[in-house]
Amino acid sequence: MGAEVERREFTREDRTRYREKVRRCLDALARMLTQSPFDTGQPMVGLEMELNLIGADRNAAMTNAAVLAAIDDPLFVTELGQFNIELNVPPRRLAEAGLASWEAEIRDKLNSADEAAARVDSELALIGILPTLRPADVTADHRTENPRYGLLDEQVFAARGEDLVIRMQGVEQLDLTTDTIMPEAACTSTQVHLQASPDDFAAHWNASQAIAGIEVALAANSPYLFGKQLYAETRIPLFMQATDTRSEELKAQGVRPRVWFGERWVTSVFDLFEENARYFPALLPIVDEADPIADLDAGRVPELHELNLHNGTVYRWNRPVYDTSDGAPHLRVENRVLPGGPTVADTVANVAFYAGLVRALATVERPIWTRMSYGTAQDNFEAGVRQGIDASVYWPGVGTGPVTDLVLRKLLPLAHAGLSDWGASTADADHYLQIIEQRCLRRRNGATWQTSHVGARESQGATRSEALTAMVGEYVERMHSNEPVHTWKER
Numbered sequence: 107m108g109a110e111v112e113r114r115e116f117t118r119e120d121r122t123r124y125r126e127k128v129r130r131c132l133d134a135l136a137r138m139l140t141q142s143p144f145d146t147g148q149p150m151v152g153l154e155m156e157l158n159l160i161g162a163d164r165n166a167a168m169t170n171a172a173v174l175a176a177i178d179d180p181l182f183v184t185e186l187g188q189f190n191i192e193l194n195v196p197p198r199r200l201a202e203a204g205l206a207s208w209e210a211e212i213r214d215k216l217n218s219a220d221e222a223a224a225r226v227d228s229e230l231a232l233i234g235i236l237p238t239l240r241p242a243d244v245t246a247d248h249r250t251e252n253p254r255y256g257l258l259d260e261q262v263f264a265a266r267g268e269d270l271v272i273r274m275q276g277v278e279q280l281d282l283t284t285d286t287i288m289p290e291a292a293c294t295s296t297q298v299h300l301q302a303s304p305d306d307f308a309a310h311w312n313a314s315q316a317i318a319g320i321e322v323a324l325a326a327n328s329p330y331l332f333g334k335q336l337y338a339e340t341r342i343p344l345f346m347q348a349t350d351t352r353s354e355e356l357k358a359q360g361v362r363p364r365v366w367f368g369e370r371w372v373t374s375v376f377d378l379f380e381e382n383a384r385y386f387p388a389l390l391p392i393v394d395e396a397d398p399i400a401d402l403d404a405g406r407v408p409e410l411h412e413l414n415l416h417n418g419t420v421y422r423w424n425r426p427v428y429d430t431s432d433g434a435p436h437l438r439v440e441n442r443v444l445p446g447g448p449t450v451a452d453t454v455a456n457v458a459f460y461a462g463l464v465r466a467l468a469t470v471e472r473p474i475w476t477r478m479s480y481g482t483a484q485d486n487f488e489a490g491v492r493q494g495i496d497a498s499v500y501w502p503g504v505g506t507g508p509v510t511d512l513v514l515r516k517l518l519p520l521a522h523a524g525l526s527d528w529g530a531s532t533a534d535a536d537h538y539l540q541i542i543e544q545r546c547l548r549r550r551n552g553a554t555w556q557t558s559h560v561g562a563r564e565s566q567g568a569t570r571s572e573a574l575t576a577m578v579g580e581y582v583e584r585m586h587s588n589e590p591v592h593t594w595k596e597r
Contacts, residue, residue: 116261116391124391124412128383131413134398135428136376138435139304142407145436146303148529151461152197152438155212155453156294156446158231159189159223164578166236166243167228170250176222181215184250187291189236189243193219197299200461201529205538209454213588216450232453232585234328234341234445235292237556237574241332244288254390258419259287261389265351272347276336276492277329290348292331293341298441298457299427306468307375307426310439312475313467314424315368317460318443319486319499320517323509324545325456326494327445327552330560333570338494338553341445342423349421351389362386365421367484371475375437378426382417389419407435423487439464443487448552448581448591455541455590458525462535463517465524477502494553495545510546518543544592555594556581562597 138144161167166189174182174191185192195212220230249255263270263285272282272289282289302310326338337343346365362369362385372378392415398408407430414428427438444456467474475483478500486499490509500506504516518539525535545551556577563573584594 120391120393121388123393124388124416127393127412128388128416131398131408131410132376132380132383134402134408135379135410135413137399137402138408139374139376142402142435144304145301145431145434146305148199148201149301149303150197150299151200151301151457152299153193153195153212153453153457154295154297154299155193155195155216155232156185156296157191157193157216158233158236158294158446159191159228160231160236160238160578160582161227161229164575164582165238165240168243168248169223169226169228172226173219173223173228176225177219178222179215179219182219184252185291185294186250186255187244187288188248188250189239190250190291190294191230197301199529200525204531205454205458205534209450212454213450229582231578231582232294232447232449233578233581234294234326234339234447234552235331235344236294236578237330237560238571238578239292239332241282244284244286244291246286246288249286249288249291257390262287262349262351265387265389266353268353270348270350272344274331274334274336274340274343274347276334276340278334278336280331280334280336282332284348287348290345293328293345293348294446295341295442296444296446296453296456298444298460299438300441300461300464301436301438304375304437307437307439308372308377309468309473310464311375311378311424311426312371312473313464314439314441314460315371315480316467316474316478316483317463317517318367318423319483319488319490319497320509320513321441321443321456321460321490322487323490323494323497323499324459324513324542324551325444325452326490327447327556329494329553329557330574333574335557335560337492338496339445339491342443342491345421364419365423367423367487368480370480375426378422379413379417379428382420382422383413386416386420388416390415407433445552447585448555448594449585449588451541451588451590452552455538458530458535458538459518459521459542461528462521462524462530462539465527466520467524469527474502495549495551510549513546514543541590541592544590548592550592550594550596552591555591555596558596 394411
């Protein structure tokens, strides 16, 4: 959820100073993009993996403080809900040691963490939305004790001025009224950080937007929320609604949501930061004493504190990130569309497909975003969310058809070429892209496996609650096997 902040009250003067400071950060960034040497060596890839905590009853376990104390590893941190934690996987180059060794390192970390969690009667679950989660689990009482989360909760509802209604019409219907952003804690994702140079950033971001619907369709793993079967990837509309600062009247006026697909292709990373500052008021107007222009004039690399803090409260599905490391600035695309799970093998396959395909599309002679409207990319995204691996999407030169056919016939070869450009080994590319290929051939991902399992149990007389509990138990067993989800037998 971002950087730590202290709990405080905000004044009108705070907001004015903050807006001015964000603009000063933008001025500094504009200078840097033309004058400063960014880290543009061999790009790095990093991961954030959000996890659920469950108990022996397969329900959410409100134990993240105890679990983190037992794990005792700074790479594991809190998340919004007491039933969430996050693993920050250190960035690496795709050519270094290989994707297979990266998978092994992640598995070792998670296995050690799971052993520690067991000491406090908890277990880790890699899944987009925990199917056994109940409305009573997402109240303010179960929010993690961290000032940032409390401030965000207060500021979102101060901006709204009223309670929040979460409403979805999928396979079944859900209506829920809440006075907290805590339902957002149900959304556990895998966030891929892909480094790009200033000159290449727009191409990488545009490519990421163009394939967002395809990513979601292939990886969907969140069909259930509070006992209801909704969309293949319910996590995405839930996140959009649970963090919405707009009243109904502001929605009717066309005010942009903070969870945002965007509305245009871009020509520079500056476009994205500038839009965030222009369209969205501050939620956490905390001003740092550093002056980014003075830092530049003195030959120092500015941290751009206010710009980064503001950027962290605008939830683009592909978010621009400015950061510094070892005294050098760099830029990343933070790809936020993927759910957690089902296995580490599936997660690394998703990363390989995304990174390879973005690389290929960002370097082609005639870019995809010159041949496809932005609105079509958003339509593809919404289709992937609703139908998952059964979605139909549009692609230039191909037309509209099943996403699986598009991936098998056109996109997998591109992803393979892109991974080669990144320096990944042929063996790694073959192995992980074969996982994506088999998902398409068998039309099976986490969402289809979950719904098949629950449907079969219900047809045998189980209640929805019983079927979900049994399914989560079997899911976790298979998750630990690390056999990709396309190999899991449906009931």
